[in-house]
Amino acid sequence: MTGEVSSLPGVSALPVASASSxxxxxxxxxxxxxxxLAHTKQLLQQAWGQHGARLLQSTSLGAEDMVIxxxxxxxxxxxxxxxxxxxxxxxxxxxxxPQIEARYGIKAEVYAxxxxxxxxxxxxxxxxxxxxSLALRKECCGIRKxxxxxxxxxxxxxxxxxxxxxxxxxxxxxxxxxxxxxxxVKVNALADWSWADVWYFISTFEVPYNVLHxxxxxxxxxxxxxxxxxxxxxxxxxxxxxxxxNAKECGLHKAHSNEELKESGATA
Ligand code: SF4
Numbered sequence: 001m002t003g004e005v006s007s008l009p010g011v012s013a014l015p016v017a018s019a020s021s022x023x024x025x026x027x028x029x030x031x032x033x034x035x036x037l038a039h040t041k042q043l044l045q046q047a048w049g050q051h052g053a054r055l056l057q058s059t060s061l062g063a064e065d066m067v068i069x070x071x072x073x074x075x076x077x078x079x080x081x082x083x084x085x086x087x088x089x090x091x092x093x094x095x096x097x098p099q100i101e102a103r104y105g106i107k108a109e110v111y112a113x114x115x116x117x118x119x120x121x122x123x124x125x126x127x128x129x130x131x132x133s134l135a136l137r138k139e140c141c142g143i144r145k146x147x148x149x150x151x152x153x154x155x156x157x158x159x160x161x162x163x164x165x166x167x168x169x170x171x172x173x174x175x176x177x178x179x180x181x182x183x184x185v186k187v188n189a190l191a192d193w194s195w196a197d198v199w200y201f202i203s204t205f206e207v208p209y210n211v212l213h214x215x216x217x218x219x220x221x222x223x224x225x226x227x228x229x230x231x232x233x234x235x236x237x238x239x240x241x242x243x244x245x246n247a248k249e250c251g252l253h254k255a256h257s258n259e260e261l262k263e264s265g266a267t268a
Contacts, residue, residue: 022063022213027199036197040189041075043176044068047158047187048077054157055187056080058149059108061096062220063198063209064162064190070207071189073104079160082109082152086144087118088222092212099208111148118143128224134243137225144222158185164193167219168236169245195235 047055057072057079059065072079085094101107121129121143130137153159163174174191190198195218202209212220216228219236227238 023203027203028196051158057160111152163188
């Protein structure tokens with residue numbers, strides 16, 4: 001990678017690495033990093049070549065997605081970057097949107113839930129109904145995430161995510177490319193990256209990141225559904241921590257098998 005992303009116009013306050021910062025704790029160059037980085041760049045370039053303007057990056061504004069946005073900018077690929085503002089995000093998460101624009105000149109598209117649906121749900125079930133049952137949690141995710149995601153992906157043939165195999169047992173088989181439930185190609189551009197890789201890249205190329213990562217939140221979602229993890233806990237232990245391990249997905253990443261992708265000839 002070139003040094004193009006080493007200056008930080010418009011970014012006033014990057015987190016400072018210390019022994020307890022995410023960079024201090026995790027950033028490490030391990031064997032094969034350069035090859036994994038080259039592979040990711042190739043995946044992004046291939047996806048753009050195959051899908052063009054029908055491709056977008058769906059960013060949660062988490063560490064992995066910030067790496068992907070930085071690479072899209074470095075490769076000068078005119079790929080749309082889009083995020084979901086569920087209405088329950090931490091202010092620290094939303095603070096990354098102007099940083100992305102200032103740093104990379106990329107104005108992320110923001111998709112919000114339908115206001116009437118949120119009001120109706122909150123009036124009927126309460127603001128924090130997600131703690132009451134799995135069904136209510138999924139209903140909240142459906143209104144605040146899945147419906148806006150379907151609008152985000154409308155008209156797109158492919159999307160880029162930051163899913164990694166290392167993130168959880170549920171994601172251990174994540175392929176580089178797969179099909180989502182609607183048959184779009186999903187490019188998991190960092191599928192084989194480690195957490196050390198992610199932070200080595202962020203540290204080396206001074207990528208803006210969510211300061212909550214410095215507070216032991218490796219996986220950050222909505223504020224009511226994210227907590228810090230303790231030493232020894234799994235990567236996603238702070239997400240929907242009151243639920244059974246197997247339920248810990250919001251439905252954004254339900255996919256068809258890679259076999260269907262191969263049969264379709266849509267591999268990126
Ligand atoms: S993560 Fe929590 S607050 Fe966000 S949409 Fe799902 S249940 Fe609702």
